[in-house]
Amino acid sequence: MTIGFIYVAIAMGLTMVYGVLRILHIAHAGVYALGAYAGLTLYLATGNILAAGAVAIAASITVGYLIQRFVYAPILGRSPLIPLTLSVAVFLLVSEMIGIVWGYYPIGFHTQIPFTTYFYGEISITSYQVLVIVATLSSVLLVWLLVNRTRIGLASRAVAQDSEMAQAIGVNVKTVIAFNFIVGSALAGLGGILVGIYYSQVSPYMGGLVAYKGLVVIVLGGFGSVAGAVLGGLILGISETLLVSAVGNFLPRESFAFLVLILLLLFRPQGLFGRRATDRT
Amino acid sequence: MRPIVLEAYPITLLTIIGTYAIAAIGLNLTMGSAGQVNLGQAAFIGIGAFTSAILTTEYSMPFVVSLLVSGLMAMIGGTILGLISVRLREDFLAITTIGINFVAVSVFQYYPLFGGSFGIGDIPRPSFFGFELSGPSYAGLVYVVLSLCILGALWTRRSWLGLAFKAIKEDEIAALSMRIDVRKFKMIAFAIGAGYGGLAGCLLAHFRTYIVYSDFTFSFSIELLTIVVLGGLGSIAGTTMGTAIVVLFPEVIRPLLQYRLVIYILMLIVLLRFQPEGLLGEKSALSRYLHSIVVRLYRREGAH
């Protein structure tokens, strides 16, 4: 269930990128993994978890921005399959480079954060879970404030709704794109380091687990709707855990998410909150 | 001395190229000609592969029957996908097809009919009149099927089917207004593409002689997507070329050892970045060059 919060952070970032560029940014998972590794490296060097978190975010912002500038920007405006293919290629590239630089074995991520369990009657919650929940909630709140209470956030929402119109009324679309990527990638990096700490390990292909689930979440929440992404992530996280304990594995977890998605789309093609998914035909 | 090309290693590569090309050409029909996204082609290849594996190992069916049934089963799967997809817009469709891939792989993994985690082995090579096909002869079979598939794709493109696809791809609403039954044609596009995938799956199963659920994951679909995009959406020659590149390039750069995958991906990124329409896509440098050659040839003929 705690994992739902991580999906939320990742999905928010994905949604923001999708909102401005209409690209399914699978490379987001590569940014996430790199954030985790950057954070781990700094933690091993300094022992300071906050600095590690900051570096994780900084590294992912840099990589995310580079991807946007050098990979996506030049090829916009054509069939969306091209950026999708490139995005997957970049994700594989980042994962493989992590393997080459840091080694292919998973690396342990043990922090000095004391592991304690708090009990409230039947419910128990560990200090690690608290960390994840607090970190994700505060970042979600921060992003929500950014998007809904600042000028650039307003511009961002305008571009997400209708980029041509936004441009016509003077919005600097390039700045908005950069903004969305920076915020989105920061969320990915944060998610990465949190996952590393929570599970006490990182591995080069760790992004693989979230890459495709992230997609499910943004569809569940409706493309482009940040609120929907948040709710979608939580619902997915909770239902996965619940169903696994209740029914057992009649299908592996990943496909379970997709199965839910397919069924949902059959009956409600616009996702939970989003715009219409159907053609008007 | 035998000519080098007939030695087993190049033959193996040619066989792999041939089977992948069949699946890719099918995918190209769905995506390039009819404009429908299918990111789960590997699922249909898997359906074809497992169908043939089960038929030939459990029921000792003759190869040709098995090949046709594999294609048919995959086509049925594709039709179902088509049914689901008619109501979905592009990005939702993309993700749904990814989902179908994941779900199919999981079904292959969890249900004993498909060998579960173990997969199905000892898949027999086809025999005709007592002669067992393997190595060069099996490659020959693959290329016969590939040629038929290419002819089929060419014919489709030129036929009314192809025209309908083109209309839908360009502008669905306009197509509707011309009373084209968009739903039906979308389903056909998926069905044909999937059917090709099924044929490829059968050929792959008999080539590898052992298949398991993890052979048909989303990564395989991505490989096929890369092939089609690299070659140029809609271009059959481009798809063939893309297959050759995607299979051969990583082989050729083996001396690069652990950097092999990274270099390969970088090459893809660079190629796509600078030629996003694909190598033989519309208005690509290469296709314009080829076109100019053809034009010159025609002009020379006309001069006589």
Add this chain to the structure above:
Amino acid sequence: MASTKITVAAIAVIIIVVAAVVGGYYATLPKPTAPITASTLTTTVATTAPAGTIKIGFFAPLTGFAAADGYSALHGALLAVSDLNDKGGLMGRQVELVYYDDGLSADQAIAVVTKMIEEDKVSVVISGSYTGTTLAVAPIVEKYQIPMISAYAVHPMITANKTWVFRVGMMGQTEGRAAGYAAVKVFNATKVAILYDDIPFGVTLAENAKLQAEKMGGQVVFYDKFDDSETDFRPWLTKIAAIPDLGALIFLGYYYHANAITQARQLGIKAQIIGAEGFDSPQLIDLAGDAANGVAFVTDLDRDSSSQVTQTFLTSYKAHTGIAADMVGASAYDAVMAAATAINSASSLDPASIRNALGGLTNFQGAAGVILRFTSGHNAVKPMTIQMVKDNKFRFYAAITDPDIITPPS
């Protein structure tokens, strides 16, 4: 229509070009070879193979997510070749490891094994890869009649009905039995829980562990599987924690499932955790930290072994690679050494002679334990060891030598 003609012509040209490129390129391609001394993995490529060397072929996943195991195996194999050459080589000639990356893809594995047999003309093929790829290439070595030794893949089908394939590692059935035996006989558990990874490794071991545990009078009170990519085992562990008087939890996963151990401890599970070869990696301790202490697992690499071969291997591997050795590396080492021993005892490179010599090997002192002999199905009969984590190190806990347990079924 012009575009159709262009298409057809283009395709024909492409196919011809492809064939020519592949064939022609092939003739000039420098073969990647391992340097004769194997320090760390280097990227040098010799331009021509030194004349008169004996070539041993090797394939493993060196890219992609399985690269960790692939490299372990490669390091083990390179170390073996280096040791052989330091002692003068084989039959007076130097040994060369011709290795390729299979990217854990059946198609690539087929391609490279075909290549190494036909072009590089290797005398033996060693598989440092997983079940899927090894199975895909088995028909090739059968067809070309070249012996293949699988280092660590556990699937029974690899050696079943084959004449040329051997296995030096533990087999799924025997390892599973050993785990069941360990739970009931060594750790005296009456109630046993089994949680396994849903891949051939886990499935085979789980089935056999259950059979053996029940055969020895234990009761399997929990039996369930998880997906290989799982990171959160609490849904299962909570149920397991609720079982009263649970003696043992047989966990059939890998070192990267180390979370299961930490989570089990957090949930207060007191039962003895017993793993299998998947736990045999220094990563286990690195990832699980202190929680790993007390965890036992069944394997064939005994860190406290009195065998000189094992101890030299362990020191050497660590010195060359900087990482402590694991079962995968040791198995690959043994696969190469077994091939070398067979070649020496056959005094010939004739494939059939090598195969017969392999079949007749007895009391082979390997790094990963002693291979008493091979069964008629070409599986190794070898005693296993139970290792336990103490003070963050793997230590010997008990040996498993009962022939009923360690002999693979025929």
